[in-house]
Amino acid sequence: MDITVFSEDDFDTKAWVNKILEEGEKQDKKENYTMSLVMKLQLYVQQVNKSLEETSQEVLSSLPKIIRNTKQLQEEAEALRLKMSIVQEEITRIENETGKSINTIEKLDDMKNKLEIAKQGIHESDNWDILVNDLEDVFDTKNIEQISRKILGMQQSLKLLVNVSDYEVRKMQLEGLKNRLEAIASPLIVQAFTSNSTDNAKIYTEIFMSMERLPQLMKYYHKCQKEVLLKKWRASLEKDQDDTVTQWMHGFYDLLISNWHTQTKWFNQVFKNQSSTDFLIEIYVDVLTSMDPSFNECIDASLKQVGDKLAMLQEIKQTMFQFCNNLNNVVKQTTQGKVDSAKLLILFQTVCNPFIVYVNKYAAYEQAYLLKKLSGINFMQEELSDTIQNLGLSVTSVMDIARESKYRCADITENCGYCGLLIALRAFFSNYVDHFRVALRQIERNKKNVEDWTTLQLCFSLLQISGDVMLKVKEFEKELTETVLGDLNRKFDDVEFKYLILNKDDRREIESLVKCVTEGTKLSLLDHVTNEFVSLCSDIHDTTYQVVLSPISSQLSVVQSAKTWAQFANSTFHSSDMPDYSLSPQEYITEIGQYLMTLPQHLEPFLFRENPSLAYVLRAINEEYSITDDTEGALATVFLKLVAKGTCQAFSDKILCICELNYPASRQLSHDIGYLSNVMQDLGLTLSENLQQLSILLKIPADQYQSQSSGYSARNVAAVRQMRNIPSN
Incomplete structure (x- = not known):
């Protein structure tokens, strides 16, 4: 029997008894089971009573000793209190007798300190003049370490001469000497940073840090790294002139990733207690905005030479964002995920900035591509019936071309070029409508004033094909609207793509589009296309009506x-x-x-x-x-x-x-x-x-x-x- 439940705070007697008896119901002889339980409980009660009695006897036997110890502790505490009172009285007496002497000693100590400061000031003033005289000779040797030690000594002296009348003059004199040292050291600094010489760089870091000029030294590092990377960019163009622009970009991006790994390790060794990530981000932003020739110039030159401009833009976009993704992973590994998101966003925007102009022109590129694809479809034939048959067969191909443009927009612009896509689609379908109008004009030219059932059938066929196109355009428009509602705010590392590859005007335009659709405004994305087909179908219907009515009018x-x-x-x-x-x-x-x-x-x-x-x-x-x-x-x-x-x-x-x-x-x-x-x-x-x-x-x-x-x-x-x-x- 488990009796540990008796010690629980929320023990319920009735619940425990019911549970035990429920288990007893499974036994063959319930009365024997119950008697056995009662006997067990009685034995447990006897054991508990015995244990309580033994514990009580032990406590009673130890009480006299506890009382004696308590009384002894009280006596000792009273004796200690008396001694503390005597000591306090003694301290008070001494303070009263020696208070004036202590005040005198404090004044004398203060005077001593002032005299020592004055003495040290006079010494430092003499030391300043000595150091100034020595520096002129040391400058001739161009020994940077010796010059830095002298300047450091002057800097320490100046801190003690803060109250002298010519303090500002001395301060300006010291800054001038620091400038002279920096001018002498700058070629060596540039050489050390350019060659990644860790030992020399550490020496210059210590010197400039002691002179409180570390920011100036880091500017040298920034400039050197920028020049190194820009020279490598120009060298890669000269070396691989036959490569495509995406190959140039990919190669330079790989160079930047490799450089990040190398410079992070080197930077942390040389510039301790400084953030290598923040500093390298600033360098990369400067490099990417100072490239000569720029990415845009290279891309523009390549676009003039290729036929499929959209395919090339897709490759460029993939290359850019692959680099952004790789760089993002490298940065987060370097910082263990602790990175300034604002600075990282600036870096990503700088990387993607060359692509903004092409997203802005996406409508023109997509429109040219769609019209070229449309021109490749054979519509016109010598026989009017063949022309209308070709128009009917073209519907599936035309809608496939239009649907491919939607996927292409997602691949190239991450749907940020959606407004441009709609413009291109409207031009595409408008051009498609023109082919129907050409067929309609052929029907009108062939129209006769006599019974002509063949022309009537052609009119109805053309009208039916136009209706088929309208139904498919309506279905396609639903797909476009669903994309606006659900897939137009794509993100890259918690940053929406529209903040990376759109300018302010284009971003405002696409936000307006999303707002109109999501708020339920009556907006038809392809309303212009629908209206053109409605107008076309109305004209076809009128022509059909005239074909039917012409024989009647002739007879009348x-x-x-x-x-x-x-x-x-x-x-x-x-x-x-x-x-x-x-x-x-x-x-x-x-x-x-x-x-x-x-x-x-x-x-x-x-x-x-x-x-x-x-x-x-x-x-x-x-x-x-x-x-x-x-x-x-x-x-x-x-x-x-x-x-x-x-x-x-x-x-x-x-x-x-x-x-x-x-x-x-x-x-x-x-x-x-x-x-x-x-x-x-x-x-x-x-x-x-x-x-x-x-x-x-x-x-x-x-x-x-x-x-x-x-x-x-x-x-x-x-x-x-x-x-x-x-x-x-």
């Missing part, structure tokens, strides 16, 4: 001709008392009727079947299509309504142009209108209100015209009266 041209109605001038067959069913429609209107009845068959491949591209573009260019549902034939019905509307309008216009019409001819014309109405009813269409009025007005007898023409359009009433020569009351 006979309506306004006097010859058409001259045959009814002396006709008895068309007398007023003959019923309407005895009349027959004329040839021109039957031709139109047959043409309209045939039209739906030629619309079936495009408008009577599921065609998402065509449906999308039609709804984008005309509101009448947008209010239709997705049932089969809904778009065809709208197109037929537009054709019917145009036919009725053209028919009405031709009728109103008739100069003179007798009653038999008037009845015939009304019958022709009725035939057209029947045709349209068969197609599920209706005749226009204007044409229905003209049909009724043309049938009214002359003697009843005044009474039966009321309620109709005044324009139509007057026009029919005039052409029928009906007098007005």
Whole structure:
């Protein structure tokens, strides 16, 4: 049995008993188990009682000794207190008796110190003059160590002569001597720093540190390192003239990394208690901004000689950021991660600074590349049908080219050139639209005034291809927007790339773009492209409409001709008392009727079947299509309504142009209108209100015209009266 739980502060008797009894339920004989537990607890109680009794006896037996020791300790403490009181009284008595003597001794000691200072000042003043006289002779020997010792002695003397009247003169004299020493030592210092001579450099460091001129010495080191690195850059260009600019950059960057390792070790040996990282960062920033020729000059010269400028810029960018990454790792290893992030940012910005101008020009580079790729696609053919077929086949290739530009922008500019990419894409798609317009102009030139179903099919094919492009552009635009929302603030070591490779104006522009998209502003990244395609599709639709309507207009041209109605001038067959069913429609209107009845068959491949591209573009260019549902034939019905509307309008216009019409001819014309109405009813269409009025007005007898023409359009009433020569009351 585990009884250690009894000693716990939060021991719960009920919980412990329940737990023990639950374990007992697993036993065959519960009563025996319970009796055994009770006996064990009684034995434990007896043991605890025995132990308590023994402990109590031991404590009682030791109490007399403890009491005696306590009493003895109290007596000793009282004796010590008495002695301390006696000593304190003795100290107070001595202070009272000797206080005046101590004050006198303190004054005498103060006077002694002042006399010693005055003595030392006089000695140092004499020493100053001696050192000045000796220095002139030592300067002739150009022994730097001896000169430095003399100057150090003068420096120590000057500290003690701070209260003399000519202190400032002596100070200026000392600075002049230090300048003379520095002038003598400078060639040797430059040689030591250039050759990385550790021993000599340490000597000069000690000398300049003792003279309190260490910053001047470190300027020598800065200048020497800068000159060494710049000479190596120029030498590499002269030696490897046939290499590419990326090879030059890569080689120089490797040199800087190697130099960092070497100089960090050397710097820490020579300039102790100084930060090698901060100082080398300053040197590298100075070197990278002082290169002759600069990286930009080399890159510009190379860009003029290469065809694929974007590929070259991608290599340059990778080379730069590979160096930044390597240098970042080296710096953090050197400093164990403790580095001034502000200075490191300045170094990275200096490394990336040559690339800023090319990110600024990215739109022009990308646009030229995209247009070149587009020009490589074969669009135009001798046959118009082949041209339209090529346009259809080009859609996938064109969208692949556009999508590749998005990935290329990420690779080259880390999406910092996104605004430039959008400009290039707009120019790219605008140029693509121009190829569609060329095909449209060919259709317009080939358009005839007779029935031409081939041209109609070409129009619908071109419209469908345009819709396909619009759908893919819309999908592509979503991808561009997702990139803006999620991948436009890429970072390099906790620093956003836009602070490394963008100037202020470009950074402000891309921040504005991100703000507009993230805040839900109605901004379409390719709105210009969409608008151009909508305009194109609208023009294609208009041309399609004209292709369909041209044969009808051609047939209707006979309506306004006097010859058409001259045959009814002396006709008895068309007398007023003959019923309407005895009349027959004329040839021109039957031709139109047959043409309209045939039209739906030629619309079936495009408008009577599921065609998402065509449906999308039609709804984008005309509101009448947008209010239709997705049932089969809904778009065809709208197109037929537009054709019917145009036919009725053209028919009405031709009728109103008739100069003179007798009653038999008037009845015939009304019958022709009725035939057209029947045709349209068969197609599920209706005749226009204007044409229905003209049909009724043309049938009214002359003697009843005044009474039966009321309620109709005044324009139509007057026009029919005039052409029928009906007098007005």
